[in-house]
Amino acid sequence: MEQxxxxxxxxxxxxxxxxxxxxxxxxxxxxxVGPVIENGFYYDFLLPRxxxxxxxxxxxxxxxxxxxxxxxxERQEMTTAEAKKFFADRNQPFKVQLIGDIEKFGTTKADxxxxxxxxxxxxxxxxxxxxxxxxxxxxGKFIDLCRGGHVDSTSRIRTDAFKLDRxxxxxxxxxxxxxxxxxxxxxxxxxxxxxxxxxxxxEEAAKRDHKVLGPKLDLFMxxxxxxxxxxxxxxGMVVLNELLQFWRTEHARRGYQEISAPLVNKKELWEISxxxxxxxxxxxxADMGENDVYGVKAMNCPNAMLVFGSRLRSYKDxxxxxxxxxxxxxxxxxxxxxxxxxxxxxxxxxxxNYITEDMIESEFGEIFKIAKLFYGIFKMQYRYRLGTRPEGxxxxxxxxxxxxxxxxxxxxxxxxxxxIEEGDGxxxxxxxxxxxxxxxxxxxxxxxxxxDFQQPKRFGLEYVDKDGNRKTPVVVHRVIYGxxxxxxxxxxxxxxxxxxxxxxxxxxxxxxxxxxxxxxxKKVFKELTADNxxxxxxxxxxxxxxxxxxxxxAMQKIPYQLILGEKEAKxxxxxxxxxxxxxVRTREGxxxxxxxxxxxxxxxxxxxxxxx
Numbered sequence: 001m002e003q004x005x006x007x008x009x010x011x012x013x014x015x016x017x018x019x020x021x022x023x024x025x026x027x028x029x030x031x032x033v034g035p036v037i038e039n040g041f042y043y044d045f046l047l048p049r050x051x052x053x054x055x056x057x058x059x060x061x062x063x064x065x066x067x068x069x070x071x072x073x074e075r076q077e078m079t080t081a082e083a084k085k086f087f088a089d090r091n092q093p094f095k096v097q098l099i100g101d102i103e104k105f106g107t108t109k110a111d112x113x114x115x116x117x118x119x120x121x122x123x124x125x126x127x128x129x130x131x132x133x134x135x136x137x138x139x140g141k142f143i144d145l146c147r148g149g150h151v152d153s154t155s156r157i158r159t160d161a162f163k164l165d166r167x168x169x170x171x172x173x174x175x176x177x178x179x180x181x182x183x184x185x186x187x188x189x190x191x192x193x194x195x196x197x198x199x200x201x202x203e204e205a206a207k208r209d210h211k212v213l214g215p216k217l218d219l220f221m222x223x224x225x226x227x228x229x230x231x232x233x234x235x236g237m238v239v240l241n242e243l244l245q246f247w248r249t250e251h252a253r254r255g256y257q258e259i260s261a262p263l264v265n266k267k268e269l270w271e272i273s274x275x276x277x278x279x280x281x282x283x284x285x286a287d288m289g290e291n292d293v294y295g296v297k298a299m300n301c302p303n304a305m306l307v308f309g310s311r312l313r314s315y316k317d318x319x320x321x322x323x324x325x326x327x328x329x330x331x332x333x334x335x336x337x338x339x340x341x342x343x344x345x346x347x348x349x350x351x352x353n354y355i356t357e358d359m360i361e362s363e364f365g366e367i368f369k370i371a372k373l374f375y376g377i378f379k380m381q382y383r384y385r386l387g388t389r390p391e392g393x394x395x396x397x398x399x400x401x402x403x404x405x406x407x408x409x410x411x412x413x414x415x416x417x418x419x420i421e422e423g424d425g426x427x428x429x430x431x432x433x434x435x436x437x438x439x440x441x442x443x444x445x446x447x448x449x450x451x452d453f454q455q456p457k458r459f460g461l462e463y464v465d466k467d468g469n470r471k472t473p474v475v476v477h478r479v480i481y482g483x484x485x486x487x488x489x490x491x492x493x494x495x496x497x498x499x500x501x502x503x504x505x506x507x508x509x510x511x512x513x514x515x516x517x518x519x520x521x522k523k524v525f526k527e528l529t530a531d532n533x534x535x536x537x538x539x540x541x542x543x544x545x546x547x548x549x550x551x552x553x554a555m556q557k558i559p560y561q562l563i564l565g566e567k568e569a570k571x572x573x574x575x576x577x578x579x580x581x582x583x584v585r586t587r588e589g590x591x592x593x594x595x596x597x598x599x600x601x602x603x604x605x606x607x608x609x610x611x612x
Contacts, residue, residue: 005149008036011188013073013139013150014063014162015041018186020142021062022047025055031144032094032172032181039198040162040187044170046094047182051167056184060164067157071140073150077133083145086136094172095145102134161195162188174333201440208440210492211339217497217557219488219505220340228337228344230485235505238536239488240347242503243481244325246611247349250373254366256321256351261303263326267293272458273302274394278427284329296329301452301477304352305459308473313463315356318473319363323351325484340489341444347484353476354461360451360474364410364432367449367478371434374480377611378491378500383417385433385445387424394428394454403451404430426477428454434482438494446482446490451475497557498587502608508537509553513546513565520572521564524582524597533601554587560604561585568594 015034022029022045032044078086080103087095137146139154151157165185172178189195206212214220219236222229232240248258264286270276275283275298284296297303304322313320325347332344355363375382386407389400407430411418418432425431434447452475462470481487491499501507508528512521518541528537538558540549546563553561563583571581577597584592584600595603 007190009149009151010157010190011036011041013154013157014186014188015043016137016139016142016144017063017066017154018043018059018184019144020066020139021059023142024062025059028091030094031092040165040185042183042185044181044183046179051182056164056167064159066140067154067159069140070153070155072153074138075148076136076138078136079133083134083136098145099134158192160192161190162186163195170335176333205440208493208496210489213492213497227334228332230340230343238505239499239503240484243484251323256323258323259307260324260326261300263297264294265297267295269302270295273455274428274458275302278392282330284331297326298328298330300324300326300350301352301455305455305461308354309459309461315463315465318355318463319359320354321351325349340485343485348479349481349484350479353478354473355476357474360406361410363476364449368414370480371447375436378494380494381437383435384411385435386411386418386420387431387433388420388422389430390423390425390427392427399453403453407432407451426450428452436490438490444490446487447480448482450477452477499557500611501559501604502611504559506536506538506556506558508535508560508562509558510537510539510562511546511549511553511564512541513563515543517564517569520569523572524562524564524580527597550585557587559587
């Protein structure tokens, strides 16, 4: 058995052990689902009261005791009718519902049904090959509906290699209309050392948490009147605008043309694109009455299609790369919102590149070069994930097969690490996602590159080829940063708030030691912020101790502090700027000593230009 499958089975087994312990503590608890997740597992319960930290401690202790009993995991089968009665008799309505879904949708979806946090079962089609029987697993006195994947005995589980992590709220099936359950998360590994290493990683992650650092550094805020929609504060806007300016400069060099489009469109636009049928539940809808219904823009592609189709294009216009950074809105469930990492309003560094079929490989190659540049600047490792045809796809299988084969060739040629996620493509075409690894080794999806043969046809887009024939273009949907909000959140955590000099909202803090140096400090500050430099500096001439000023500048993660004492002020009286000196200190506490101001400026200008 492969190592990852062994670990999966171990974690799945512990989910059952957790449920067994919960039923002992709360005999009337109703069970939801308990899937394996990254680094552990969770299980959802409908309980008579809210859980406390003390409850988690007791449950964890009881789990260890159950594990030490060397309990076997024994499989048995029941007909669906028998299983429904079995769980109905035990007041487990969620299990009865799951069995009903399995009866309706069949074995092909059984795994998804049993392990899904959010499954849109109501939109599926019944499977005539639905199973007559389902499997259950018994561990001691506990019996659960389950497809399997367990250790043969709890003797395979180390009692010092798992831990209950936390509890949170979760709606049944991820739908706010359903009962709110309590989700208990557990961590599980094969050894104690692996668990301890991960716990240390969690401690470091807590120190880097962008939800804490962002407000402390005055970058952004949230308010209950707009859940999941960040307010960008002045310093945060500096970071956002610097990233966008870099993006605009580099893309303009590569022939990208920026556009902007309405944020609200009539539903007819979304019906043409296919989003009304495939994505409406994630959109903000404005019903103005009298059949006047609008959708708030959740993605840029339909508007980009209209721009392309606004006049007849020639093959000489291709590739036509239409980029935009308009704000998008998506109705994410409240329970999934997570600081800047999952929001309801965000910007993308989006582009829709219109090409001919024979341009596909070269266009992807050029986009890969952009990704290498952008992620290389931040020293971020990344790999690719190929998403193939999903259920409910648009178009014909032959076209999909051709598109997927093209992307596989491109990935092989790139030499970059990638893997395939079956069924994970967009409804209009296969995609290549960029998975970024941060300083703690965590992996996040950021950018995506999608190949689309469908929407150009739906919008009737055409260009005239060199023989005078009209043809339909292929579209590459692509983002490199992805969501700017998510990317900035990841940057904050990647750098623990210490953003590179070129991105830092305040780059230099000028700190006179006493009032006697204030006049010189103002001269230095004026020099730093002059039109020819325009460095982002601040002057702290408060009547406070220099120690306090240094501590506060360091807490704000300002890259450089210029400490101005008697000797430095004296250099400022010499008349010539070339004689001016400053004592330089970094935010890490490194003392660079007294430097000529001119030399210091040359140093940081190089650092900014090279984006070190």
